Amino acid sequence: MGFLHISLVLCSASLLPSSASESLLLPNKPLTPGSTLTSNDGTFALGFFSPSNSTRNHYYVGIWYNNIPKDNVVWVANRATPITDPSSAILTLTDRSNLVLSNTDGQLLWMANVSAAGNLSSSENITGEATLDNTGNFIIRTSEGVVLWQSFDYPTDTLLPSMNLRLTHSRHALQSLISWRSSQDPSPGSFSFGADPDQFLQLFVWNGSRPYRRSPALSDYLLIVGPYMESVNTTIYVTIIRRIDDEIYLSFGVPSGTSTVKIKMDYSGKIKIIVWNSNMLEWNVLKAEPNHECNTYGYCGAFGYCDNTGPIATCKCLDGFEPEDRINGKFSEGCRRKETLRCSRGNRFSTLTAMKIPDKFMYVKNKSFDECSAECTSNCSCTAYAYTNMGTTAINGDDTRCLLWMGDLVDTERRIGEGENLYIRVNRLSDKRRGIILKIILPVVSSLLILICMWLVWICNCQAKQRNKKIWKKMISEALSTSDELADGKFPFINFREIVLATDNFSSSNMLGHGGFGNVYKGTLECGKEIAVKRLSKGSGQGVLEFRNEAILIAKLQHRNLVKLLGFCIHGDEKLLIYEYLPNKSLDAFLFNSTRKTLLHWSTRFNIITGIARRLLYLHQDSRLKIIHRDLKANNILLDDEMSPKISDFGMARIFDGNQQQGNTNRVVGTYGYMSPEYALEGMELMEGREHKRFC
Template identity: 35%
Template sequence: MDNICFVFVGIHLLFSIIKFSTAIDAITQTQFVSDGSSLTSKDGSFKLGFFSPANSSYRFLGIWNRKIPLRTVSWVANVHKPINDSSGILMINSSGNAVILSQNTTVVWYTSSSKQAVNPILQLLDSGKLVLRDGKDGNSGIFLWQSFDHPIGTVGLSARRVSLSASEDACDSYGHCGAYGVCTISELQVCKCLKGFKPISPETWEQAEYRQGCERNKTLKCQNNNGFIKYVGLKLPDTKNAWVSQGMDMKECKAKCLGNCSCIAFASSDAKGGSTCTIWFSDLIDIRRLLNGGGQDLYVRMPASELETHNGVKVKIAVIIIVVVSIVCGLLLSAYCIRRNRKMSKGQTNKGQEEDLELPLFNLSTIASATDNFSFNNKLGQGGFGTVYRGALMDGQEIAVKRLSEHSGQGSNEFKNEVILIAKLQHRNLVRLLGYCIQGEEKLLIYEYMPNQSLDFYIFDQAHGKLLDWRKRFNIILGVARGLLYLHEDSRLRIIHRDLKASNVLLDKDMNPKISDFGMARTFGGDQTEGVTRRVAGTLGYMAPEYAIDGQFSVKSDVFSFGILMLEIVSGKKNRGLYRLDDNLNLVGYAWKLWEEERSQELIDECFKDSCNLSEVLRCIHVTLLCVQQLPDDRPSMSTLILMLGDETNLPQPRKPSLLIGKHSSEADSPSIKQETSSTNEFSISLLDGR
């Protein structure tokens, strides 16, 4: 608290709830408390909100008791880092911790829960305690974080309370802090004991009743090794029981005090008439710290053991400071050298990237307003890299906002690099990036909104499936194929998606497909077409065998996934279901079995079977079996595949697929681990998750 001085002479706090029609006691990850709004405990006793002390424009987040006429602040969050305007926002970030942002960018305070909640809730209890808990735990009393456990910035609920009365200065009251207590009006807790002293009655001290004062931690004995602790800038104690002598300098005054076993403290001052020595022989009462730069020095007599502790702490602090400064200087020098070498090696690369970053940069408050503060009602879906929300900008344009989670493993530089690359991916069958936002711990991607959800919403449901006739399904197949061809061959870098599936194909208002969720994508330059990773990432049922087993991925891995997707579109079935119980076959195995028996038409979805172009559907099944062959070299490229779908030339005979064993369909969308280390020069690209 010594780092921040603000005067609590008087204050009247007026908070109004502008976001909610009724008082609320808690917020979730989709809500926040801004300056001007507040939380109120269920019984109405306590309120949390932003406030300014008297004679100060700084803003603090605090808790106070509404039922005490004399306004009393019991806890302050950002006591060491005040906000200098009304831009403060209290919210729950993507990692599940409570955080206060200033100017929507600067983190001024945060909780530090090591456990991430499934459904984090920040709640003000009837006891006046602010807690962070997991909604799934209900009212079990299990808290991930609570204000009482973190006294930094707190004044203590059971009290250590600070009067914010506008009518009087508590330090003007004689002996307000009792013997050996120092009154400091700028502190949240106005009374503190001198060093080496403690409250006589901690209970009454907690109730802001300080007049009983303080007592020594260790008894003062008359010994030669006694010393003094110096206090500066004080209004000296009451001199009723003091001895004053003119013409005695500092050295003489100190010797006089040490020579008298009854001496408690001394002060020496220089005046026009000469030096003055004041010595106290009884309790030091009515001490006050002055804030205007005035005041005098007071020397309080202490036993040697207390002096050793006091000086020892100073020595330890000095050593720590020297060590820390040395380490920091070393790190800064190393960082400078590394940065300089990188700049020299990269030349103008970084400058070019900054020039390439031409997407709009959105303000966090704009996106929060567009999504109704990331309302649960606007939630479209959630994946390993974050949550997607529907929103609308001020001009009425609908958007989809992806709020990246802390576990996406991305820093600001990596995020910017991804934005630069994504901005270069312009194709009618890829979801279009409209802009981005980096503020504080928040990293957001803003996309065009797809009103017809994702492909899996239709093809795996008999009722919704009727909305997609064969012509629409065939157009979707061709559109996805063109999108993959662009990624593999026509974009600036060769990109392997690695997670192509029905839920990652979104549909616009005209049912045109757009590939989304590039969260596991990998990029290659030049003629490189494949890589190896030690940890596999993707969705089981769509992964090629060489990738699922050996970690080898290439453009042909995407071709395999496309074959599975095309098979699901034709059949309306999920690949990882069981379709021949006696043979324990998955969809690929079932399709191969029907192919061998020349009964492939039995695979066609009943939703469009009577109205489809049979030869066209059978050709798609044939191409599918070419895509899911065991060896990557046997599979067609995307450019060849598109030609196969578009003409009537004879197709080669497919070889038997290897992954024919099925699993229960409830496992169909089970993802594997998404964090991996690769032998290629690669980085992750986070795009919109399908619903």
């Protein structure tokens, strides 16, 4: 989860003026407003406080971080019975080791009853002492060190490291974190956090008695949250443990010496993992749930799920289901099966991955995956199942987790990199699919004859293509036989498979551009060399001659001022030319792009213009062949990494004799839909920076 910077304006305890700080609370030394108990390391303090910015004159006994200035209260004793007159309040440890908060009139405001805690019989009279531990735990002990009562057994809204939250209730009551009513009111609020009373495998946030947010079902007993690397390097270890009282607890810890971390049930309804940023002097939220309305309990209805894989969490239906409200596509009523489930016709199970599995499951112990699957398959009422091997022996003696669902699937989610497989029962074949299959099977016999005929035709075509391929290779090789580059082995035939791998099967994401006779793709050979691949369109009648013409011309010229041809490939109908890759692509990519055209300063334009002129002069009179390009335009001028122009696309070019000044052609050449008179009428595109479309 990304690190969230959220400045919390919650509760800063306004402490009563302190006159003394003690480490022990003894029967003959009560605690009064202005006095505090402090842990040995100075981290925590216990005393009287009033929430800051509170409009009511209410005071409480609580525990807070001693050196953190805001939102520092972690435990409150008298949440439901505030002190209205602090001058008369007194916290006393009685001779029977009960902790009593009262006023001078003897009115009882709050009491920690040692006998009720089960650690002392009502007839016993043992004098103890109360201390504030370095962990933030307020403990009443006997002189022999036996714990009679501790504040960690009675949490309020905050879970501290090494503090245990009871998840089962075989011998003791469940424990939960209960939010404040507001940032200024510590009285019990609407939201609480704890274990499912019927199944400790999942945790809940409740709004009153209604589920508000449910955790994924536990698939392990050690959860690692983090590390978080922005302004704090903290890894949080959340564990599920069984203690000597045979109850199961949730606890968390952080490595020693790391930042102050706490888990808090916030009054907003979010369970938060919060860390103190000592540099910014504020609390930062590392994780908060729910983080979207879609993630609240049952938001997408029965058989719907919240999809968290996109930029915005949205409701969707499980496979084989559609929205109950078919007209509006709403999810307030959940989803329904597209077709009624019929066990008699046979079913199958559709696998959904990365899912937070639904609520209301039945836990079956000591099952293998096959046994778990068979358990659901054999019961027509079973709508889904999920299986996990816990990896280590679980705290209940079982290292597997087989979960079955017998009704609606509620509160399901999908997340990236999280979750598990959920197997949902669906019809083996729907009526619609069965009809489609019948329509396919009936004409199969007659189609076989057609397929055989087509196969024979294909064989003939393949043989013809192979012959054509050999003829092409021979023709081009003979035409190139006078080339020194070919003799040196610098202009090879390249394997079609190499080109497919280099261009990711001619992926559209690798396409650099397209011309009259095909597309150009970027590719990377296995050796790491980048190439540009010109792929002639299969249906282009003109492309055949242009392919031969361009291959022969560039191979014979191979000049540094012209784009370099590395090789070619003929594979069936495929005809490909492989060039060197120029990173700045073609000139039109700069001229006609409002952003990139600003890179063409006048000096750069002038160098490009003179460079093109020098290349044309080379073609017309300095090369060993007199070449007329006949299709020179902006997208046929390529730019290297130094913005030096190179002429490409010689498919329309024509070779003149040494003394020939003019020639005739039998067909129109150039790019279709494009004529050149605009250069005379409106100026060069390179000079004007505008694309000419008047004659298109």
